[in-house]
Amino acid sequence: MNYCSVCATPVTKKIPAGDNRLRFVCDSCQTIHYHNPKIVAGCIPEWGDQILLCRRAIEPKSGLWTFPAGFMEIGESTEQAAVRETFEEAQAQVERICLFAVLSLPHIGQAYLVFRGPMHSPDFGIGEESLEVRLFSLAEIPWDQIAFPVVKDALRRYVDDVTRGEFQVHVASLSDRLT
Ligand SMILES: [Zn+2]
Missing domain, CATH: 2.20.70.10 (Ubiquitin Ligase Nedd4; Chain: W;)
Structure with a gap:
């Protein structure tokens, strides 16, 4: 400044x-x-045993996959931001979303609040900031083409929870080595 x-x-x-x-x-x-740090709100949209991911059309990391996520706007709640980002990036409606992970990135002054929740219907589309949007079974997640380490970390925790058969709220801090 x-x-x-x-x-x-x-x-x-x-x-x-x-x-x-x-x-x-x-x-x-x-x-x-x-x-002060910025909050990024994201959502893992669920349809049955599949999740919805978006291939980014914008830098950074254009061409790589993520779940819908973005910076909160003034005047909205964290869960409203997650729902809005899901609609903007994947044209999908999520409902009854639950907090899934709070992931801090202290070295870049960000904290991710990741929610998860069922899609209202199997309808989705390609939002302005996406090149492609599709449902993935957990076995199909393109691990070597995930946009950001924090997204990969959240997805790994998600797969672990599904495998274990129980969701918990994850609170963790990612070091700069991972991001
Ligand atoms: Zn002044």
Whole structure:
């Protein structure tokens, strides 16, 4: 950050009184500009024993597969964001979604909230940000063509839970080595 978003004066990095981290502080209006992690909400849509994945049409990782996921918007809840992303990317309606995994990526300031839930019907389509959308049995998941390590991690946990016959809520932190 170079300029204050309130008054357009150059900002300086300093530790504000009572704080213990470097922040961008405006030299003129004294506004402290905090940079905090972003929440990514995603959903693993289920149809019977299959899940719906999308092949990304946009960078980064265009051409690789993911479940629908994206940054939360102001004014929506995490579960609304997951439902919205599922509709935007895969034109599928999910219902009664459950929290499945909270995966932190501290080195890039993101946390993924991954939900799972049944599709309302087998209808889906190719959203604006997708090249292809299809249902996969768990044995068909294209492990070597998954877009992001965090997505692969969530899918592995999902397959493990299905194999074990019991879902749990996973809370984990992925190191930069994996992402
Ligand atoms: Zn300012």
